[in-house]
Amino acid sequence: MSEAIVTARGLTKAFETGRQQVWALRGVDLEVQPGEFLALVGPSGSGKTTLLNLFGALDVPTDGELTVLGQAVARLSKHERAHLRLTAIGFVFQAYNLVPVLTALENVEFVLELQGADSSRRTRARAVLADLGLGELADRRVNELSGGQQQRVAVARAVAARPRMVLADEPTANLDGENAETLMHMMRDLRDRFGMTFLFSTHDPRVVAHAARVVTLVDGRVARDEITPGEKR
Amino acid sequence: MAWIASRYAVRSVGRNLRRTALSVVGIAVGCVLALFMESLNRGRSELFARVGASSGIGHLRVVPAGWRARRDPRLRLADWQADVAAARSLSGVAVVTARARAQVLLAMGTHVVPVELAGVDPDVEPRTFRYVQHMQQGRYLKTGDAGGLVIGQTIAERLSAGVDDDVVATAVGPDGQIQSAMLRIVGIVTTGSEDADAGVCQVARPDLERLTGLPGAGEVTLVLDEFRHAEAIRGELASRVSRGDEVLTLAEVAPEIQGHFEQDAASARFVSAIILLIVLLGVASAQLAAVLERRREFAVLSALGMSGARMVRLVVQEALLLGVAGALVALAVGLPIIWRFAHVGLDFRRYMGTFAFQGVLLDPVIYGDFGPWIVSYVTLVAIGATLAASLYPAWYASRTDPAVALRVAQ
Numbered sequence: 347m348s349e350a351i352v353t354a355r356g357l358t359k360a361f362e363t364g365r366q367q368v369w370a371l372r373g374v375d376l377e378v379q380p381g382e383f384l385a386l387v388g389p390s391g392s393g394k395t396t397l398l399n400l401f402g403a404l405d406v407p408t409d410g411e412l413t414v415l416g417q418a419v420a421r422l423s424k425h426e427r428a429h430l431r432l433t434a435i436g437f438v439f440q441a442y443n444l445v446p447v448l449t450a451l452e453n454v455e456f457v458l459e460l461q462g463a464d465s466s467r468r469t470r471a472r473a474v475l476a477d478l479g480l481g482e483l484a485d486r487r488v489n490e491l492s493g494g495q496q497q498r499v500a501v502a503r504a505v506a507a508r509p510r511m512v513l514a515d516e517p518t519a520n521l522d523g524e525n526a527e528t529l530m531h532m533m534r535d536l537r538d539r540f541g542m543t544f545l546f547s548t549h550d551p552r553v554v555a556h557a558a559r560v561v562t563l564v565d566g567r568v569a570r571d572e573i574t575p576g577e578k579r
Numbered sequence: 580m581a582w583i584a585s586r587y588a589v590r591s592v593g594r595n596l597r598r599t600a601l602s603v604v605g606i607a608v609g610c611v612l613a614l615f616m617e618s619l620n621r622g623r624s625e626l627f628a629r630v631g632a633s634s635g636i637g638h639l640r641v642v643p644a645g646w647r648a649r650r651d652p653r654l655r656l657a658d659w660q661a662d663v664a665a666a667r668s669l670s671g672v673a674v675v676t677a678r679a680r681a682q683v684l685l686a687m688g689t690h691v692v693p694v695e696l697a698g699v700d701p702d703v704e705p706r707t708f709r710y711v712q713h714m715q716q717g718r719y720l721k722t723g724d725a726g727g728l729v730i731g732q733t734i735a736e737r738l739s740a741g742v743d744d745d746v747v748a749t750a751v752g753p754d755g756q757i758q759s760a761m762l763r764i765v766g767i768v769t770t771g772s773e774d775a776d777a778g779v780c781q782v783a784r785p786d787l788e789r790l791t792g793l794p795g796a797g798e799v800t801l802v803l804d805e806f807r808h809a810e811a812i813r814g815e816l817a818s819r820v821s822r823g824d825e826v827l828t829l830a831e832v833a834p835e836i837q838g839h840f841e842q843d844a845a846s847a848r849f850v851s852a853i854i855l856l857i858v859l860l861g862v863a864s865a866q867l868a869a870v871l872e873r874r875r876e877f878a879v880l881s882a883l884g885m886s887g888a889r890m891v892r893l894v895v896q897e898a899l900l901l902g903v904a905g906a907l908v909a910l911a912v913g914l915p916i917i918w919r920f921a922h923v924g925l926d927f928r929r930y931m932g933t934f935a936f937q938g939v940l941l942d943p944v945i946y947g948d949f950g951p952w953i954v955s956y957v958t959l960v961a962i963g964a965t966l967a968a969s970l971y972p973a974w975y976a977s978r979t980d981p982a983v984a985l986r987v988a989q
Contacts, residue, residue: 404882405982423885443879447590449581460885468928503883518678 347418351511351543352401353376359396359411372566373410378545380510383537384561385557386547392563396517396549401545402435403427404512415510432461436504438514438546442496444488450499451476451484454506461507462560474502478532494525501529505536512536514546518553530556584668584889588896588939595869599901602865602887609858611913613825617956618917620844621948626941627840628806631829634939637696637800638809639816640667640832644823647831647976652680652797653696653753657821659796665819671812676703677796679787684749685730685738685762685780692737694730694780696748698787698796704903707802710770710779710828710940717742717766720783727783728762731776732769740764750836760790775940836939855964862968866898877979887977894976898969899962906961913957921949 357374360367371393378384386394393570399405400412402425403419412419422430431437439454444453451471458467475484477497488496497517504512514533518526530553537544547555554560563568592599631638632775641662645655646851651820656662659677666675679698684691701720704711711719728746730738740746744764752758770778788794801816803809810827817826829839870877877890 395765399982402882405980428881428884428886430884435884439879443875445587445879446878447594449589452583452586457883459581459583460883460889494760565628 348414349378349380350544351380351382351415352376353411354397354400355411357397357400358401358407358408359393370566371400371407374563374566374568376571377566380513380543380545381537382495383534383544383556383558384546385560386563387549387554387560388563390549393418393505393566394563396566397563398415398513398545398547401511402437403430409550413454413532431456433507433512434508436507436512436542438497438500438504438512438517439464440516440519441498442488442493442520444496444503446487446489447456447565449485449487450480450491450502453488453499454503457461457503458506460516463507471502471506474506475499478502491522494522494528497521497524497525497529498532501532501536505540505542508540509542514544516548517546519548523552526550526552544570584893585896588893590901591869591873592897595872598865598869599722599904601602601905602862602901603908605858605861605865605909606901606961607912607967609854609964610905610909610957611916613851614909614953614957615920615947615962616804616847616854616918616945616975618920618949618953619945620847621845621952622921622946623840625948626945627837628691628809628829630836630939630941631833632707632802632806633709633942635704635710635800636829636833636939637707637834638806638829639666639801639813640802640817640829641799641801641820641824642823642827642832643797646797647825647827652682653791653793655793655795655797656678656799659799659822662799662820666816668819669815670811671804671808671819672801674703674706674802675799676700676707677784677799679784679791679793679795680795681750681787681791681793683780683790685734686739686749687740687744688747690738690740692734694734695778696750696790697781698784701780701783704781707800710768710775711766711781714766715769717764718859719766720781724765724783724784726760726762726786727765728765729768729779729781730764731779732767733763733773733776734780734970735764735767739919742767748790750791757927758790758792760786762786770940772864772963778939782820793907833939859964862898862901862965863971866894866901866969866972869897870894870976873976874979877976878981881979882981890977890979891973894973895966898965898973902962902965906958907963909957910954913975914953916954917947917949920947 354374357371359371373399384404386397388394400407401414403414406420410514417430454471454474455467458471467480472484475481478501480498483491483495488499518529533544534543534556548554558574560572560574561568590801628638646654657848663675663677666672677700683696683697684693685895701722705719720729738746742764744759747759748762749757749759762782768776770776813828820826924944926944928943
């Protein structure tokens with residue numbers, strides 16, 4: 347078995363809300379292997395987004411061990427975590443979170459520019475957009491696109507630099523059924539072609555049906571960890 | 580090259596056009612006010628030089644050794660004629676005149692007035708001393724006009740004397756003996772300032788030599804074609820004057836007037852600094868509001884791996900655009916204003932009448948300075964102020980915690 351992409355042991359995360367301490371994660375043990383297509387499910391407040399934030403090196407755990415792509419997240423400086431995200435992790439957010447003043451192409455190209463990619467970055471960005479069926483819309487401002495199209499741009503931005511892991515927080519929450527299906531097919535296709543690892547949190551059973559592995563969180567703990575019989579095609 | 584980041588900065592500036600326009604107007608107004616103050620300050624240097632050129636002080640003055648420390652009017656130049664010849668041989672020198680001075684008591688009847696009597700060259704003096712250019716009573720001195728005296732209105736009143744009255748002048752001779760001479764008032768000067776009038780008391784230089792028994796001149800005064808060349812001409816002249824004599828600038832001859840001007844300039848600069856500080860805080864506030872509005876966006880950029888330094892650069896770049904726009908507006912508005920200020924001037928006659936300082940009549944019309952410096956000044960001030968104003972918002976943006984911001988957003 348190859349080295350795990352993510353390893354979490356006894357992972358906890360607490361937030362201060364006024365004088366109270368709220369425990370979002372209460373000892374999560376989880377290992378994610380390269381190329382997995384993993385869904386994090388659970389009720390609201392179960393800790394899905396918090397766990398994705400930690401796996402994405404957006405935050406550091408309160409306690410426990412967390413290794414992402416071979417690096418102990420808690421020991422990394424803010425700058426090192428930013429570098430890790432830039433070079434190895436892609437993000438897809440629930441509300442798309444594209445830069446509204448840029449075109450679809452510029453949104454994708456921006457990440458490549460941040461990585462210091464060479465002059466071919468425009469061609470690469472255009473190719474990724476075309477791959478996701480957005481070739482015609484590449485030069486449009488993102489606020490001129492539909493929700494489904496914006497989320498595809500967000501996926502293009504997340505995968506353009508071919509990261510080893512893509513984290514998606516409720517990626518289909520704002521999409522209708524057809525767009526949700528299309529998006530999941532695209533993400534799975536990218537996983538198949540490029541071997542990227544996909545982790546997504548969701549409430550949507552249609553999305554869960556695409557996952558190869560489903561981890562259920564309840565009250566900040568892993569309640570179930572199942573390998574599904576077969577991916578939906 | 581960070582083309583997308585630059586495009587992002589440019590388009591972000593255009594997101595809230597009303598705020599951007601207000602920021603640009605704020606920067607422009609601050610710059611124009613600061614520019615006006617700076618123009619006034621630079622104009623003061625010109626005014627100081629004009630005062631020097633017209634009040635008899637001159638732009639440069641050759642004085643005897645030791646005069647600078649003692650200011651003793653009895654000191655005489657080593658060879659005043661050689662000094663005059665040296666001064667006249669230089670290019671850029673408009674007028675050269677030699678004077679001698681002495682502390683004298685003027686008496687008429689029961690009235691006695693102590694004065695500093697100047698022995699002048701009547702042919703040249705009106706070109707360096709504007710007070711005597713237009714005589715209100717009588718006439719000015721003439722060459723060969725033995726015993727003629729020109730005084731200011733204040734001295735005339737203290738003596739209760741008028742034109743054609745005879746006064747007794749008493750001075751201390753070189754060996755300490757008292758020497759007197761009878762002088763006839765040929766003209767009375769009225770400048771409108773009592774202070775300035777009290778300083779006008781002139782005879783032809785030969786008359787002063789006879790009265791004091793001290794031959795020669797105590798100063799050679801130069802008026803230049805262009806006061807900005809004073810330092811260069813001073814250097815050249817210093818090497819040509821008689822041994823022992825030294826060349827002083829206007830500021831060295833009249834440090835109290837220079838101090839007065841410098842104090843005014845410092846006050847104006849302080850006001851400029853306050854104006855710019857207010858503008859800076861206004862721009863900082865607008866920039867911070869822009870950053871706070873885009874907190875989620877900065878959080879996303881941070882999540883995507885944008886470093887804090889890049890984020891600082893992005894916000895600073897946006898500020899730079901505001902600064903450039905502010906500078907352009909400031910130049911468009913400020914150039915005509917300063918041009919008018921430099922050519923028509925500000926006339927303070929209505930507010931302060933005739934104003935003298937330390938016996939020197941100041942010109943009530945102040946002109947600003949207009950020159951190529953304006954472009955670099957406005958650019959520096961506008962961009963400098965906006966960059967300074969952007970530092971805190973930029974730092975704030977760079978500190979955006981991606982996790983917290985995304986949590987808040989959701």
